[in-house]
Amino acid sequence: MLKLLRFLKPYRALVLLGLLFIFLQSLTELFLPTLMSDIVDHGVVDGNTPYIWRIGGLMLLVALGGAACSVGGSYFSAKAAAGFGKDLRSRLFSHVTQFSLNEFDQFGTASLITRTTNDITQVQQVLTMMMRVMVMAPMMCIGGIAMSIYKDPSLSLIIVAIVPVLGLVILAVVAKGVPLFKAMQTKLDKLNLVLRENLTGIRVIRSFNRTAHEQARFNEANGSLTDTSIRVNRILGALMPVMMLMMNFAGIAIVWFGGLRIQSGAMEVGDLIAVVQYSWQIMFSLIFASMMFVMVPRASASAVRIREVLNMKPEIRDPEAPKRPAAQGTVEFDNVTFRYPGAEMPALSGISFTAGPGEVTAVIGGTGSGKSTLVSLIPRFYDVTGGQIRIGGVDVREMTQEQLHSMIGLVPQKAVLFTGTVADNLRFGKEDAAEEDVHHAAKTAQAFDFVSEMQDGFDSPIAQGGSNVSGGQKQRLSIARALVRKPLIYLFDDSFSALDFKTDAKLREALRSETTEATVIIVAQRVSTVMDADRIIVLDNGEIAGIGTHRELLESNPIYREIVASQLSEEEIA
Template sequence: MKGVVKYLKKYTFLIILAITFVVIQAILNLYLPDLMGDIVNKGVSRGNVDYILSVGWKMLFVTLLNVAAAIVSTYFAAKVAMGFGKDLRSHVYKKVMNFSLNEVDKYGVATLINRNTNDITQIQNVIFMMLRMVALAPVMAIGGTIMAISKSPKLTMVLLVSLPIMFVVMYFIVKYSMPLFKSMQKKLDNLNRVLRENLTGVRVIRAFAKTEYEKKRFEVANEDLTSTALKVNRIFALVFPLILLIMNFTIIFLIWIGAIQIDKGTLEVGTMMAVMQYIMQIMFSFIMISVVFIFLPRASASAERVAQVLNEKERIKDVKSPKKLEGMGKVEFKNVTFYYEGGKEPAIENANFEINPGEVVGIIGSSGSGKSTLVKLLMRFYDVTSGEILIDGVNIKELSQKDLRDMISFTPSRPVIFSGTIEENVRIGKEDATEEEIVEALKTAQAWEFVSKLPEGIKTQVSQGGTNLSGGQKQRLAIARGIVGKRKIYIFDDSFSALDFKTDAKLRKELREKLKDATKIIVSLRVATVMNADKIIVLDKGRVVGIGTHKKLMKSCEVYREIVSSQLSEEEIA
């Protein structure tokens, strides 16, 4: 919990208020048994109705104050817990949003979501309980013990037997539950991961008739989590029965000793009842502590997982004094080599090439040759293992990440469409884009043809993930988003794959005309998409094996010739 408790500092005043009212509530609780004892000893036993009424009204007033203190303390405790949860979620979210793809890959999307939702909720609940119960229980336990001893030291001696037994019970509960809670959180991550994969890949699962297989996979993960949860619940199923058993035996023993003393005339009935109430309060305070101990191990496991994210060192950081670029967007790769985390072979090996401003550059290669990795390195989603990437002669590590990404437009191979209108999706590329600019971007991306036919045009609502759009429509919207803002460099990472050849050709023609001063990098598996580029970079197993125009590469690059011959007929090649 240490790693996250520091976020409570700003709520110090509210915490003090919450604890103050909890203490007031505890003191009022301790006063009530004393009043009840007086009523029995001085009112009931002597038939003094006036005294009974007088003290009774006092008890009622104290009870009302007690209720008011409980309400106020609960309000402040809830405000602290909810505010703490909100702040912690914000910090985790901001931290994750600054992660490079290395850190995201390390944790996985499912566990990051789980840590920012379920784990923080667990911590938040325990903070609320601790402010209410951990402050209340010690005051009641200590105060109850003092009051009980002041009434009858002999009767209070019963606690010397019952309390050690309760401590032993709580020790074993915490000892065995802590590892189980840590295991539960990991298994919950696994269940979320399986569920997320099944939901996002439902079309593939059904296409390959793997529904039953995925059901079994989910059941295995679900059963694994359930079995651990049942172990935890079996332990906690014993907690309250054991505590109630200890409490009931304590009360029986107390009544037995009290009855002997009353019979001897050394103890009054009201005093015995008051002591009984105090011992009940002491026992209940330990029940409250046991409830906290039940949830504390799980919250501690959650806090550890959240703190791990917050303490994660970001591998990609901005330099203290980032440089500013004034050039046109010349790109240079110098001896660039890159390994993925845990990779034995380089994804990119000794890449050397230049891309001049205004050029249309195609990057082609077989699947897994490193095409997407190359552009991710340029976007600085990952840092190169060795070598350097320069833009206008400046190493991209010397630029702020914001400035770097403000000058580059990136359209990924898988279009990401957000819930909202078409207009809102395109405006992500340029926040202050006018309606005319949005329409122009849609026309350039060949998307206006279908958008203009929609009843509400650019105001049409798009469902989450763009499920009410076809693959080609989503790609064209993503391209429109990428080109609506003015950038020096435009990257299209296999962004035309869902387009037919006619639309592909029209789009490339429009991009060449509308973005003539900008550097355009087109990554593709299709020869037809890149063959008219000013320069084509051919990749094979992470190495640059050819650079040049289509005609030049057909003469000098065997890998390129193989790709071309596999896609085009002899007539088309000629």
């Protein structure tokens, strides 16, 4: 957790001010019992009313000063901790956005969300408490013991004896609770995972009548987290009663022996009252310390999880001396091999081809043949295991990711839309795009008609995940978004699957005129989508089984003929 405190550096002034105010608050609280002692011994006992008013007024001023210091300390410590949490969340989010898909797979989306929200909140709360307690608790404990010794050394031995015992009780409770805090955060990850899967997959769950099964799955994760929380709270719940019991016994002993000392004339009544008050101040300081000891282990577990993310070095990094590719968007695969981390067999082997500007290169093959993997390598979602991918003659690993991505317009297999308006989504890759360009891209993508029919046209809202538009509409909006950007390279990863044949044909025809100077790579399952391509690459088990035009492959490639025969009639093939 200490390693994360470097994010407090910009707030050093706030931290120091907070600690100063808390220090002053502790001094005022230590001063009050002494003033009370003086009122009793020199005012009440002697019947000196003016002295009582004078010291009482001083006590009021000291109490008001302590209250002001308490407010100031709370304000500055909370502001510093909130700034720390904000900066840490920003740093974590920024770091995660640099991850390759491999790093995302290692942590999991649900866990990354928990670490960015709940874990940072845990650390932030402890930091707020720490800035108050790290000054106040030692000050009140040590100061209280010193002041009680000053008032009566013999009676203060009771306090000196009880403090180490209370410390051992706190340490025992913390030792039992620490292992459970990490388990709680892990189980919270599991609960978030189940909840996220249920909310995003609610349609599938209902259509397969799996609501009861998923409810049981959620109850299991929820129950496991609840059981661990109850175990932790039972352990922590025992702490306060034990401490109160011990301090009450200590209070009885102080009053008992103090009464005997007053009877013998060894001490005054006011001093006994002061010692009792100091004993309670010491107890409350230990309670504050115990709260810290309870919260710190959980925050430490959270801090470890945050550091795991921050310490994860992204596999894909920008080169120190990037090269600038040529203006053209020629894509070259040179004996490319790729293996997913931990996989026994490579997903792609010996892939070599060139796709040039003004050409449409299509990739087709059976399920699991490596089509989407091939497209994912071009924008460096993963790095190749062997060989090279070059754009404009430069290896994609030798240019910055910003340079690379600025040349690419990707339409992913699963169409993704963001909350906002239709126009916001279409301008996602080019915020300054003119309204005419947006409308033109929507017409090319065959999306203009249905967008115009929406209540607010291009200003119509898109719900989270695009749930208020159909699958085909999402695909067409995703294609329009790529067209607005006007990139050098278009990557269509099975982006026409939700379209009917008529819309598919019209869209591809419109795309031809819009992409005459760009390199177009299309991954598709349907033969009708790829048959007009300048070059068709047939993949089989991660290897190229054939390259050519539709006619050439029909004559020479049995795998392609099999795919065509499964989708087209003999008349259509002829």
